[in-house]
Every structure is written in C-alpha cells, then in structure tokens.
Amino acid sequence: MLATSRRGFFGVVVGFSIADSAIAPRAAADTVKPPASDRLDSWIRIGRDGGVTVFTDKVDIGMGLQTALSQIVAEELDVSPRRVSFVLGDTAMTPDQGGVGGSTSISNGARPLRNAAATARALLLQLAAERLGAPAGELTVADGVVIGGGKSVSYGELVRDHELNGALRVSGRGFNVNVEGQGKPKDPSQYKVVGKPLPRAELAAKILGTAEYSTDVRVPGMLHGRVMRPPAAGAKIESVDDSAAKKIPGFVRTVVKGNFAGVVAENEWAAIRAAKAVNITWSKPAAELPADVFAHLRATAPKASRPGLSRGDANALASAARKIEASYEWPFQAHATMGPGCAVADVRAGGVTTVWCGSQKNHALQKGIADLLRVPPDRVRCIWMPDAGSYGRAGYEDAAADAVVLSQETGKPVRVQWMRADMTAWGSKGPAAVIDLAAGFDAAGNVSAFRFESRCFSGSEVLYVADAAGNFLAARLMGLPNTSAGTEFCNFGDCCPVYEFPNLQSVAHVVPGLDDPASPLAATHLRDPNGPQGTFAMESFIDEMAAAAGSDPVEFRLKYTKDPRARAVITAAAERAGWKPRKSPGGDAGAVSRGRGMAYAVRGGTYVATVAEVEVNRRTGAVRVTRMVCAHDCGLIVNPDGLRGVVCANLIQSMGRALKEEVLFDRERVTSVDWNTYRVARAGDVPEHVELVLLNHPELPPGGAGEPSSRPTAAAIGNAIFDAVGVRLRRVPMNAERVKAALARA
Amino acid sequence: MAKIPLHVNGKAHTVDADPDCPLLYVLRGDLELNNPRFGCGLAQCGACTVLVDGHPARSCVLPVSRAANKQIVTLNGLGTPEHPHPIQTAFIEEQAFQCGYCLNGWILTANALLDRNPHPSEEEMRAAFAGLVCRCGSHVRIFDAVRRAAGMIRGSGQAKDQDWRRA
Numbered sequence: 001m002l003a004t005s006r007r008g009f010f011g012v013v014v015g016f017s018i019a020d021s022a023i024a025p026r027a028a029a030d031t032v033k034p035p036a037s038d039r040l041d042s043w044i045r046i047g048r049d050g051g052v053t054v055f056t057d058k059v060d061i062g063m064g065l066q067t068a069l070s071q072i073v074a075e076e077l078d079v080s081p082r083r084v085s086f087v088l089g090d091t092a093m094t095p096d097q098g099g100v101g102g103s104t105s106i107s108n109g110a111r112p113l114r115n116a117a118a119t120a121r122a123l124l125l126q127l128a129a130e131r132l133g134a135p136a137g138e139l140t141v142a143d144g145v146v147i148g149g150g151k152s153v154s155y156g157e158l159v160r161d162h163e164l165n166g167a168l169r170v171s172g173r174g175f176n177v178n179v180e181g182q183g184k185p186k187d188p189s190q191y192k193v194v195g196k197p198l199p200r201a202e203l204a205a206k207i208l209g210t211a212e213y214s215t216d217v218r219v220p221g222m223l224h225g226r227v228m229r230p231p232a233a234g235a236k237i238e239s240v241d242d243s244a245a246k247k248i249p250g251f252v253r254t255v256v257k258g259n260f261a262g263v264v265a266e267n268e269w270a271a272i273r274a275a276k277a278v279n280i281t282w283s284k285p286a287a288e289l290p291a292d293v294f295a296h297l298r299a300t301a302p303k304a305s306r307p308g309l310s311r312g313d314a315n316a317l318a319s320a321a322r323k324i325e326a327s328y329e330w331p332f333q334a335h336a337t338m339g340p341g342c343a344v345a346d347v348r349a350g351g352v353t354t355v356w357c358g359s360q361k362n363h364a365l366q367k368g369i370a371d372l373l374r375v376p377p378d379r380v381r382c383i384w385m386p387d388a389g390s391y392g393r394a395g396y397e398d399a400a401a402d403a404v405v406l407s408q409e410t411g412k413p414v415r416v417q418w419m420r421a422d423m424t425a426w427g428s429k430g431p432a433a434v435i436d437l438a439a440g441f442d443a444a445g446n447v448s449a450f451r452f453e454s455r456c457f458s459g460s461e462v463l464y465v466a467d468a469a470g471n472f473l474a475a476r477l478m479g480l481p482n483t484s485a486g487t488e489f490c491n492f493g494d495c496c497p498v499y500e501f502p503n504l505q506s507v508a509h510v511v512p513g514l515d516d517p518a519s520p521l522a523a524t525h526l527r528d529p530n531g532p533q534g535t536f537a538m539e540s541f542i543d544e545m546a547a548a549a550g551s552d553p554v555e556f557r558l559k560y561t562k563d564p565r566a567r568a569v570i571t572a573a574a575e576r577a578g579w580k581p582r583k584s585p586g587g588d589a590g591a592v593s594r595g596r597g598m599a600y601a602v603r604g605g606t607y608v609a610t611v612a613e614v615e616v617n618r619r620t621g622a623v624r625v626t627r628m629v630c631a632h633d634c635g636l637i638v639n640p641d642g643l644r645g646v647v648c649a650n651l652i653q654s655m656g657r658a659l660k661e662e663v664l665f666d667r668e669r670v671t672s673v674d675w676n677t678y679r680v681a682r683a684g685d686v687p688e689h690v691e692l693v694l695l696n697h698p699e700l701p702p703g704g705a706g707e708p709s710s711r712p713t714a715a716a717i718g719n720a721i722f723d724a725v726g727v728r729l730r731r732v733p734m735n736a737e738r739v740k741a742a743l744a745r746a
Numbered sequence: 747m748a749k750i751p752l753h754v755n756g757k758a759h760t761v762d763a764d765p766d767c768p769l770l771y772v773l774r775g776d777l778e779l780n781n782p783r784f785g786c787g788l789a790q791c792g793a794c795t796v797l798v799d800g801h802p803a804r805s806c807v808l809p810v811s812r813a814a815n816k817q818i819v820t821l822n823g824l825g826t827p828e829h830p831h832p833i834q835t836a837f838i839e840e841q842a843f844q845c846g847y848c849l850n851g852w853i854l855t856a857n858a859l860l861d862r863n864p865h866p867s868e869e870e871m872r873a874a875f876a877g878l879v880c881r882c883g884s885h886v887r888i889f890d891a892v893r894r895a896a897g898m899i900r901g902s903g904q905a906k907d908q909d910w911r912r913a
Contacts, residue, residue, distance in 0.1 A: 062845030062882060196909040199841060206846035207837045208824035208830060209781045213847065216780040224775075246781035249747065249764075267775050269767040272787075338785055338847040338881040339795060386782075387795075389845035420786040641841060641911045645887060649844045650885030675790040677880055686885040688868070731765045 032381045034363070037095040037179060041165045043116035044073070046124070050144045050156035052077060052084045052117075058109040059089040059099035061360060061390040063706055064200040064642035065105050071638055072110045075193040076117035076185055077124075078141035079155070082201075089359075089384025091366045095375050098174030099361025101392070101464060101525070103604055103628070103704025106638060110702070112179040116168065119181030123166060127158045156484045171604075188636060188698055195698065197641035202386070214385035214396070214415065217270040217344045217356045223252055224268045225406040225416040226275035228261040230477075232668035233519050234285030239260060245277040254278055255409045258478035259518070263400060264410050268417065275419075288667040289514065289521065294731075296331045297434045297455045302509035308492040312503030314447035320440025328437070328537035329731040331661035333430040335526055336678055339388030340423035341399030345406075346413035351375030353404065358396040359466065360389025365397055367467035369404055372475055392525035393464045395427040401472035421673040426473065429663055430526030431457040433490050435537035439501075441543050447545065447560065450499070452492040452506040456533065460486035461513040462524040476518035485513070488529065495534025495651040497602055499542065499560035519696075520670045521663070528707035531603055532657065532714060536732060539599035539715030543584065544728065553580035553719060554598055565607045565633055565697075570600050571633035572693045573609035587724035592617050594626075595724025601711035606703045610651070613687075618722040621740025623721055625655055627689040630709055635700035643705055644692055650709040651690060656681030658714035662733050750814045754779065755823030765811035769803075772810045772822065781821040781850055782806075785879070792851025792878040796820050802855045802871045821850045824857065833857050836895035837888075844882035851878045856892050864900050866892075 035042035045053045060066035066086050073083040073236030087093050097109055122382035125146065129136040141147070144155040158164075168179040187193070207336055230236075242254040245263060250270030255262045261280055265271035290296035317323065343357035351373040359365045362382040370377040387396055395418070403416040424526050433456035440449035462471060462482045469475045470482040492498070493507030514521045546556035554574045561567055573579075577596065587593035600609035613627040620647065628651050637643055660679040664672045672678035718729045727742040752759045755779060761776045768787075771781045773796070782805045785793030789804035796805045798818040805813075825831035830838070833856050843849050852875065859866055859874040866874065871892055880888065 015825075061828065062843070156814055199838070203841060203846065204838045205827075206843065207834050207853070208825070208827050208848060209820065209850075210827060211846070212780060213783070218778070267771065269764060269771045269775070272771075320827055336881060338791065338845065338879065339783055342784075386845070388785075388847035417784055420788060420790075645841050645844065646885070648886045649883040652885050653881070654883075656883065673760060674786060680879060680881060681885070683872045683878065683885060683889075686872070686889070690886045 032092045033376050034091060035093060035095050037170045037177065038168050039165060040116055040119055040168055040181060041114060042095050043112060043179065044120050046120065046155050046159045046164055048156045048160055050079070050083060050154050052079060053087060054084060054113060055087045055094045056109070057089055057094045057363060058100055058105045059360065059384045060202060060386070061100065061358070062386070063646045064639065066202060067098070067198055067200045067642055068106060068638040069110055069113055070201060071193045071198060072114050072447060073117040074113055075191055077121050077144070079144040081193055081198060083144060089362045090381070091362050092381045095177070096363040097177045099359070099364060101120055101360055102175065103606065103706040103708060104175045104531045106702045107174045107604065107704050108376045112177060114185050115178065115183070118183030118185040119166065119168065120164060120183065122183035123164055124155055124158055127162055128153055130345055131158065132525035141740045150610040165192060169671065172640065194638050195678045197638070198639050200642060200703045212385065214344070214358045214387045215339060215342045217385060217415070219344060219346055222344065222413040223264045223266060223417055224271040225264050225403060225409060226271045226419065227263050227402050227416065227422060228275050228280060229422060230259060231282055232285050233289055233521070234287050234517070235282040238283050240282040241279040242277070244279065245274040247665050248273050248277060252410060255406055257405065260405065260474050260477040262406050264406050264414055285301055285668065289665050291667065293331065293432045296436050297432065297511050303512045304454065304487045305507060305509045306489050308506035308508055309498065310505045314505055316503035317440045318440055320448050322439060322441045324544060325436070325438040326541055326544055326730060328435045328540060330433045330536060331527060331535040331732060332432045332521055333657055333661045334424050334663050334672065334678055335391055335394045335427050336424050337388045337390065337394050340418035340420055341427065342387065342415070342417045343396060343400035343403045344413060344415045345400060345403035347373065347404055348409040351379045353380045355380065355382045355400050355404065356385050357382070358385060358390060359400065360390050361465060364467040365400060366464040368397065368469060368471055369400065371469040372401055372472060373408065375398045385526055391527035392529070393428065393462060393466065395423060397466040397471070398427070398473040401474040405474050424678045425670040425673045426520045428462040428524040431459045431523035431530065433530065433533040435490065437537060437541040439541070441549065445549050447501050448503060450501040450504040452538070454508045454534065455511055456478060456490045456530060457513050457523040458486060458510045459488040459523055459525055459529040461522045464525040479517065490530040490534050492534070495530045496538035497535070497600060500562055501560060521665065528603065528710050531601070531707065531711045532654065535599065535601045535711040536714040536718070539601070539712055540718045540728070540730065543597070543719040543722065547584055550583050552583055554579055555581055557598070557600065566600065566602065568695060569607045569609040569631040569633050570598070572631050572695060573611050574598065576631065576651065576691060576693050577611035577629040579611065584719070584723040585726040589724070591619060593724040595720040595722070597716045597719025597721070597723055599712035599715035599719060601708060603708040603711060604704050606705060606708040608632050608708045608712055610709070610712040610716045612713070612720045614717060614720040616721055616725055616739060618725060618743060621736040621738070621743060623717070623734060623736070623739055625685070625687045625717060628655070628687050629691045629693070631693040631695060632705070632709060633695040633697065634703040634705045634708070635697045636702040637694060637696045638702050640694060643694060646705050647692055647709045648690055650707070651713060652681050652686060654710040654713035655717065656685065658734060659685070660733050660735060706714045748811070750810055752813060752818060753816065753855055754818045755820060760888070761810070763810050766809050768806050769808045769810045769813045770805040773805060779820050779822065783847055783850060785848065790879070791848065792855065793848050795851040795854045797854055797858070800858070800861070802858050821853060824853070831857070832898040833860065833895040836898055837891040840887050840891035840894055842887040842891040843884045848878065848880045851890050852880065856895060860899055864896055866896065
C-alpha cells in the first residue's frame with residue numbers, strides 16, 4: 001500500500017520489500033540505527049534485474065528533485081534514468097543528509113550520490129573486467145551492460161554472485177555531507193543524461209490517481225485525531241466539558257495536556273464533530289498582539305543587532321549632495337499548504353515510534369519526536385511521504401507531534417489531519433520585516449553613499465530543524481520551552497543584491513518574537529527566509545535611485561554591477577522583454593495605465609532577473625500582471641524541463657505573495673483562517689505571457705532553483721506599478737486598496 | 747447512521763454512514779479511495795473534487811446522503827494507467843503540477859469544461875477555474891495542459907510524442 005511512491009517504474013530491490021518494512025509492527029525492543037554513511041550500499045544498491053536503488057534524505061517535495069537526482073546517478077552508472085528508483089527520507093533506510101532546504105539539494109545534496117554512483121560503476125567495471133577477460137579501461141557501458149573483449153555482461157549478472165559494497169570516506173555534516181570512494185565522477189563535458197529534459201518520475205502516477213501521499217497512510221487499528229487550538233494567542237485552558245462529544249458514535253476520547261487539546265475517534269467525521277463538540281473554557285490572555293506589526297517592529301528594542309557588509313566612508317551619506325530615503329514593509333505570510341498538516345504516528349510500548357509525514361527534514365524530526373517522548377532517537381523512525389507541497393518548515397512537523405501526543409495517550413496509531421484554520425491561522429509564519437534604505441548622490445549625480453537597515457522577527461523562532469521538543473507547537477502549548485529558537489537576520493547581501501557603491505553601511509536587527517509561549521505568529525522559514533523581504537526593499541529602492549538620477553532602471557543597475565553572471569541575467573531578461581531604455585514613470589494617463597519593471601536577485605550562486613509588465617486601473621487601484629519574463633542562471637542545468645516547471649510555479653506563487661498574501665490579525669488572534677481571508681494567486685491573476693530564458697553554464701557546478709526565482713518578483717511588480725502610474729508601493733501586498741490609496745495621495 | 751447506496755467509478759457500494767457526513771470522508775475512510783483530498787473542508791479550494799452525475803462537486807461539503815444513487819467518478823475513475831483519459835495524457839505531457847495535491851480539482855473541472863465547451867476561450871477557461879486553488883502556482887502549465895487537452899479532444903492535435911521536449 002505504501003510502495004507506489006517509494007519505487008520507480010522498473011527498479012525492484014531484490015531481497016527485501018520496502019513497503020513491508022515500512023508498516024510492519026515493531027517490537028518494544030526495536031531500535032533504528034541510521035544506515036552507515038561510510039558504506040556504499042547505504043547509498044546505492046544494484047538489483048539482480050539491473051535496477052538501481054538510491055537511498056537518500058533528499059525528498060521530493062513536488063519540484064522534480066527525484067528525477068534530477070536519477071539523471072545524476074544514471075549519468076555516472078551509464079544506465080537509463082528510468083532504471084533508477086528511490087527510497088526517500090526514511091530514517092531507518094536513508095543516510096542523514098540534513099533533509100532538504102535552502103535550494104541546496106542539487107548543489108550539495110547530489111554530491112554523495114554522484115560519488116557513490118561513480119564508485120559503484122568502478123566496482124562493477126572491476127568485476128566485469130575479470131568476467132570478460134578484458135582490461136577495465138577498455139570496457140564500455142551501455143544502459144547497464146558492460147561490453148569488452150567481444151563479450152558483454154549486465155550489471156544485474158555481475159551482482160548475482162558478488163556483494164557490491166565498499167568503504168567510503170565521509171566528510172561534512174547536514175546539507176554538506178559528502179562521501180568519496182574509488183570511483184571518480186565523469187567530467188561534465190561527457191554528460192549525456194544530465195542536461196537533457198526528462199519527465200518527472202513521480203508525476204504521472206499523481207495525475208493518474210495512483211500515487212499515495214502522507215494523507216493516505218493507513219495502518220492497522222489507526223484512529224483519527226483532530227486538535228483544538230486556543231481561540232486567542234496565549235489563552236489557557238480553564239475547564240473542559242466533553243459530555244456532548246461522548247454522545248458521538250465513534251468518539252474515543254479527549255486528550256488535554258497543558259493547553260494542548262485534541263480528540264481521537266474511530267473515523268474522521270466523528271473526530272471533526274467531536275472537536276467541535278468539546279466545550280473548552282479558555283482564559284482571556286493577558287498579552288495582546290501588536291495593533292500594527294510594522295509600528296511594533298520599528299518601536300521595539302532589538303534583541304540582537306549585527307553590522308553587515310560595510311565599506312568606505314561611514315559619513316559619506318551625511319556629506320552627499322543629494323539624499324533619498326525610503327522604508328519598505330513585508331507582512332507575515334503563511335505557508336498555507338494546499339493540504340493542512342497531516343501525519344500518522346504509532347507510539348508503542350517503551351516509546352518505540354513510527355511517524356509518517358511530509359517533513360523536509362526527517363532525521364531532525366526523529367530527534368525532536370524522541371525528545372518529546374523522552375526516549376533515545378533510535379526508538380523513533382520517521383518515514384517521509386509526499387505531502388501538499390512544502391515551502392520550508394511547513395507544519396508537517398507540528399502535525400507529527402500532535403499525532404505522537406495523541407497516539408501516546410491512546411496507545412493506538414493516530415492520524416492527525418489539521419483543519420484549514422489549524423494550518424493558515426496556527427501554522428508558523430514567514431517573518432514580517434521593515435527595511436530602511438538611504439542613498440546619497442554626488443554633485444555629478446553618481447551614487448556616493450548607501451545605507452541598509454533591517455528590522456525583522458527571527459526566521460528561526462521556530463527553527464527549521466525540528467530536533468528539539470519545544471520546536472513543536474503541541475509541546476509549547478503543553479508548556480515546554482522553545483530551546484532551539486534561533487536569531488536570524490535579514491542581512492544585506494544574503495537577502496538582496498549588492499551594488500558597487502563606493503561607500504555603504506549595513507546593519508540588521510532582530511526584534512523579540514511573539515512566541516510566548518505559543519503564538520500563531522511565531523516565525524519560521526517560508527520559501528527563501530528573508531530573501532523576498534530584503535530583495536523587495538533593495539530592488540525597489542534601486543529603481544527609486546534610478547528615478548532620482550533620471551536613469552533607465554536597467555542601465556542604472558548595470559552601471560553599478562560588475563559580476564558578469566548578474567549582468568548576463570539582467571541583460572537577458574531585458575532583451576527578451578524588448579526593454580527600451582527610458583526613465584520611469586513612463587505610463588500614459590488613461591484609466592488603465594501600463595508599466596514595466598525589472599528586479600534581479602542572487603541566492604546561493606543562482607542568478608535571476610525578472611521583468612514584469614502590469615496594467616494598473618487608476619480608478620480601482622487593481623493591478624494585473626500581464627507578462628513576466630524571467631532569466632535564470634543556476635549553473636549547469638540538470639533537467640531543463642523540470643527547471644522550467646519549478647521557475648514558472650515560483651513566479652506565480654511569488655506574484656501572489658506580492659499582490660495578495662498577508663496574514664491578518666487582531667489584538668487576540670489571527671483572522672486569516674481560510675482561502676477567503678488568506679488570499680493567494682488564482683487562475684484569474686495569472687499573466688497571459690510567462691517567458692523563461694534559461695542560461696546554462698555546463699562549466700559551472702549545478703546550483704539551486706527551488707527558491708531564487710521567488711525573490712525578485714515583488715520588486716519587479718512594484719517597479720512596474722511605479723512605471724505605470726508614478727506611485728511607489730513600499731508595502732506588500734500591493735493590493736488594490738493600497739494602490740488606490742497611494743494614487744489618492746499622489 | 748443509515749445504509750446509503752453509492753456508485754463510484756462504476757462499482758456499487760453500500761456504506762453505513764451518518765447521512766450528514768460529507769462524501770469526502772466516506773470515499774476516503776470507508777471505500778479507501780484516496781483521490782479526493784482534504785484541502786479546506788469549506789468548498790473553497792477544490793482539492794476534494796469528484797464528479798457527481800458528470801458535474802464537479804466539492805465532496806468536503808456534500809452530504810453523503812445527497813450522493814446516494816448518483817454516479818460518482820473520482821480522478822482514478824476518469825482513465826486507467828493503461829488507458830488514461832485524454833485530459834490526463836495532456837496534463838502528463840505538459841508536466842502540469844508541482845506537488846499535485848490540488849490536481850483533482852483542476853483535472854475534473856477541466857473535464858467538465860471541455861465536455862460542455864470543447865473550444866473554451868482563455869477567459870472561459872480562467873472563469874471555469876476561478877474557484878480552485880493551486881498553492882504551488884502551477885497555473886501556467888495547467889493552462890497549457892487544458893489547451894492541449896482541448897486540441898486532443900477536438901481531434902485537431904493528437905498526443906504526439908514530444909521527443910521529450912528538446913531542450
């Protein structure tokens with residue numbers, strides 16, 4: 001039942017069944033040792049049918065990663081990528097690679113797989129040389145068949161009598177784990193499979209309706225849970241009356257621990273009804289949420305400040321001939337995954353536990369759940385299943401903890417499915433930020449000084465690595481401290497492009513979080529932590545500077561940019577868009593004005609430039625994006641078609657973040673609870689034209705693509721609005737009300 | 747609780763369910779049909795879409811008693827892996843989703859749209875999809891897939907091997 005998403009089309013692992021091992025009941029003494037990273041067969045195995053099975057922590061959260069990794073492995077082994085199947089994100093079966101995140105799964109995560117595959121090939125060629133009586137150096141391989149000395153033998157035949165294994169050298173930790181063996185990877189100039197478009201291995205099954213998600217996991221005896229979150233941030237449980245719930249057929253019990261409350265029932269509908277029927281009296285919280293998050297960020301003393309990249313004369317701004325300043329605001333935004341958090345947990349005697357969920361980082365989750373249960377991590381096994389997308393620390397971890405608490409209390413496996421508001425209102429949020437920028441010009445109109453100062457909530461209030469109990473919302477509601485909370489800044493440079501200004505100063509501040517003890521506004525990583533925030537500010541302000549200098553925004557960027565890859569994406573996007581140099585604004589004065597805007601971004605060695613074209617209705621303030629052109633350089637491209645799909649989706653999602661997405665809240669609670677109160681891009685918002693220019697660099701290592709194209713969108717749209725109607729939007733989302741108000745002020 | 751007859755993907759079932767229970771939980775829980783997915787429980791997103799007598803319905807709010815004796819089709823019943831529906835073929839050809847959690851709504855709504863209008867304009871297509879959410883933002887390829895499916899259904903463009911999308 002669990003097997004479909006965990007096996008490829010052709011790869012069959014001989015000797016054990018993944019599906020059976022994943023759902024087999026476990027004895028109390030069971031422990032789960034992670035596979036040894038220094039053994040080849042922990043990473044890669046060849047079956048007697050020639051199928052290749054790869055074991056990796058690099059789970060595929062819907063961006064085609066598995067397919068790209070299959071190309072990288074197939075390339076080294078000289079087999080068809082369709083022979084490569086995967087076991088993904090199972091702490092009992094896949095070496096710890098830190099899970100996925102930070103757009104690093106190809107750049108860093110593929111390295112040990114590439115090296116392990118190259119080593120497997122070298123060992124297979126040694127076996128083949130003996131078998132064929134020909135020197136290994138004279139052998140060739142075609143789709144897993146080794147040819148030499150006038151004879152041939154398949155990989156499957158070679159492993160029939162020989163165990164394919166060996167020692168590997170391990171280095172690095174987390175995302176940077178690498179292994180090296182005796183096989184040397186190919187020179188990229190020899191690539192035949194990497195770089196070619198390939199359909200995603202797992203997508204057809206989803207479209208045909210045969211794929212399984214974490215929501216579909218069923219284990220024998222499984223009960224259904226729902227949670228009841230506080231009606232207001234910080235509210236405490238005073239009394240619980242579940243007499244009405246007890247009358248619902250199928251109701252099992254109510255679980256209350258501290259301020260954590262949940263119900264368990266025999267079926268899902270009974271659990272939903274019971275969650276509503278339990279009458280909880282909650283206290284009125286003493287503390288209030290801020291009335292205005294941006295005023296709060298500006299007025300609150302930072303808990304930490306860090307000087308960032310700075311150079312030149314610190315007083316240059318004061319002595320500038322002309323100075324401009326602006327302040328940019330980015331609201332809390334929600335993961336709001338398509339399916340609310342869902343997980344199944346089976347907690348047995350002695351804390352022996354199995355968890356199924358869509359977390360990006362299952363080895364961390366294993367430690368966090370063990371900490372919650374106060375058992376050693378080797379009692380806990382976390383098994384990844386595909387879920388409803390994932391854009392960071394989405395909340396599957398919290399659903400897993402909910403399921404663990406309910407399973408522990410009932411002694412039965414429990415599936416927890418959050419309701420929509422549990423996800424949108426109570427899931428942790430992408431951090432709000434305020435970024436103040438200033439620029440000085442000399443008498444000749446050249447930029448002489450620049451200053452960047454950010455204030456944000458730490459994006460790791462809820463750490464992206466869920467390896468401690470207090471990381472989970474359930475635990476914080478139960479009163480456990482959030483010991484792993486970190487301080488994460490919106491840094492100049494990391495979060496926005498750096499221009500070649502002679503004098504620049506930057507500083508970043510983090511304001512204390514609202515996470516005491518379990519706030520619905522606790523901040524975490526949401527698709528590119530602080531990158532959209534910083535880039536919206538910088539890439540809008542560079543246009544303000546260009547306007548102040550009377551320059552074309554593209555020419556102005558190029559004037560202060562040396563990095564050839566940055567110049568290349570800016571130029572490529574402008575050329576494809578048919579950008580004609582002129583200063584902004586340039587729109588006409590009609591009822592609907594058209595404008596164009598550019599923004600660019602760098603993230604982790606990936607360069608992106610986006611041009612947006614918009615229509616702004618001067619009467620209503622409504623903005624329609626009619627065209628987006630994106631030039632994208634992530635080094636060597638592994639799967640161009642997969643990359644196009646990812647970038648296209650990023651552009652639309654980030655357009656929704658720029659124009660619509662904002663977590664609303666009053667003094668007590670988050671009021672964005674569903675798709676009407678937390679709006680995202682819809683069919684009617686999609687531009688008529690979305691065009692990509694992929695710049696391939698086979699001479700460079702492959703870089704990340706999961707997040708970078710999210711960065712420039714908001715500024716490109718804001719710049720296009722300014723170009724159309726001459727008003728500058730400095731707060732996201734740039735919705736009709738805000739544009740209309742800005743037009744009225746102009 | 748009541749005995750309720752359901753016809754799903756051509757098979758007859760009788761379920762013992764609360765008549766007010768939304769169809770979604772009966773399909774998933776009683777019949778173990780995974781395709782319709784819980785997205786919001788509020789009929790706001792479409793992840794739970796099934797066809798009821800040919801019309802897309804939000805199974806998360808449709809009481810199971812109101813689906814009794816009607817023909818219910820889930821994504822899985824639209825085509826088979828051996829003989830996919832042309833719309834499924836078109837969506838596979840266009841690689842139209844990221845996570846795919848939402849796809850029941852898009853594919854079954856596209857099916858209903860193309861059934862009644864094999865030549866939808868861009869505006870008609872967008873209007874048909876106004877009530878759906880795709881949080882990943884896969885809309886551009888979804889629209890490409892619907893255009894391709896429309897062509898296939900009209901017979902003007904067979905599903906050609908794209909030679910897998912020469913780079």
